[in-house]
Amino acid sequence: MSKSRVSVVRCSTYDAARVSQSVQALLAPLGGMSAFVSPGQTVLIKPNLIHGTAPERGATTHPQVLQAVIQEVRASGGVPVVGESPGYESLSVAARKSGLLEVMEELDVPGIAFDAWTDVRLDPGHLVPSLPIAAPVADADVVISLPKLKSHGLVVYTGCVKNMFGVICGTQKAQYHLRFQDREVFSRLLAEIYAVARPTLSILDGVIGMDGNGPRNGDPAPLGLMLAGTDGVAVDAVACSIVGIDPLESPPIRIAAQMGLGTASLDQIELAGPPIETLKTSSFRAPRAARPSxxxxxxxxxxxxxxxxxxxxxxxxxxxxxxxxxxxxxxxxxxxxxxxxxxxxxxxxxxxxxxxxxxxxxxxxxxxxxxxxxxxxxx
Ligand code: SF4
Ligand code: SF4
Known part of the structure; x- marks a missing residue:
């Protein structure tokens, strides 16, 4: 079985030129953006923008990361659009608060609020018979996920797998929270959503992540890293290992790996970048989630x-x-x-x-x- 390749680069600042260089360096071991995007293809970029928060808080994908990815998509001939389904405010409001709107307007990239969906039927044995996946995600030629590396009170860590929960439209996310209250069951749902809406490429923003009381009200965690790969489970596993979290302690990662959606085992991952031992930090404060069994x-x-x-x-x-x-x-x-x-x-x-x-x-x-x-x- 071939190993999942995860690329990692150091990037200590959100300086535009530095982020742009870092994204290019990050994608080079994966074949560059042109390995994923062909001329004329529609590329749906899904940031982490569940709520509008100032970029320096470390809760949302940073605007400079979005800008660098848009530029790479365009350089490969792709047609970028940005899509998201903020929970309790409009996409334009959330994008403005988080600084993403400025980038989208400057680069003339449309933003699509996920309010129309396609019912994707699932085989028997899944938690639900079908999932309402945002239509722009289902229709895109290529989906690029841009999660933020953060602690999460419910599932310990949030990154690539959890970011795709955002493809469920608006209030239906709250309904799923109510219906699947057990943490393990809810995590299985997250993994099943990830399976249906699996992105072509995941680029994890860990330049400044969030620890402690995440995913919204934690503290900015300057990690100085960006990670990428086609196997989002593997990207999450590497990120967890760097910040001192056992990947299997985060149920969505463990369950996604059990479902065969990727690997959470470091010996099945080929790391392109500095040795993982040199990247590890002991300062990241993970929450200790305790959901009812x-x-x-x-x-x-x-x-x-x-x-x-x-x-x-x-x-x-x-x-x-x-x-x-x-x-x-x-x-x-x-x-x-x-x-x-x-x-x-x-x-x-x-x-x-x-x-x-x-x-x-x-x-x-x-x-x-x-x-x-x-x-x-x-x-
Ligand atoms: S944690 Fe409890 S109080 Fe808060 S939104 Fe969920 S159900 Fe409501
Ligand atoms: S707890 Fe927060 S969200 Fe709720 S009413 Fe107070 S300020 Fe508003």
């Missing part, structure tokens, strides 16, 4: 809720930071949040621990808190 969920009624409240990481509002904007109220698929005295308040008996609220709060007013008993049990 199937068994805990199976416990019904009051006992089950008590178990969940004692053992699982839950969102917690910081009242002093809450601005009362109600965005989390609208985002909560379980309708577990209401406003009390102008601040968000959570009903933990309804909360399904999807952490969407933490992801959408742009004021950093929602943290993930692990109950004392759960902390003690992990020691």
């Amino acid at each position: 199937m068994r805990q969920r199976a416990m019904s009624g009051r006992a089950g809720r008590a178990m969940r409240n004692l053992l699982t990481t839950r969102p917690a509002v910081r009242p002093e930071a809450c601005r009362g904007c109600r965005i989390c109220v609208k985002a909560c698929p379980a309708k577990a949040i209401e406003m009390r005295a102008g601040k968000a308040w959570m009903d933990y008996n309804k909360c399904v621990r999807c952490y969407c609220c933490q992801e959408v709060c742009e004021h950093g007013a929602i943290e993930l808190a692990t109950p004392l008993l759960a902390r003690l049990m992990r020691r």
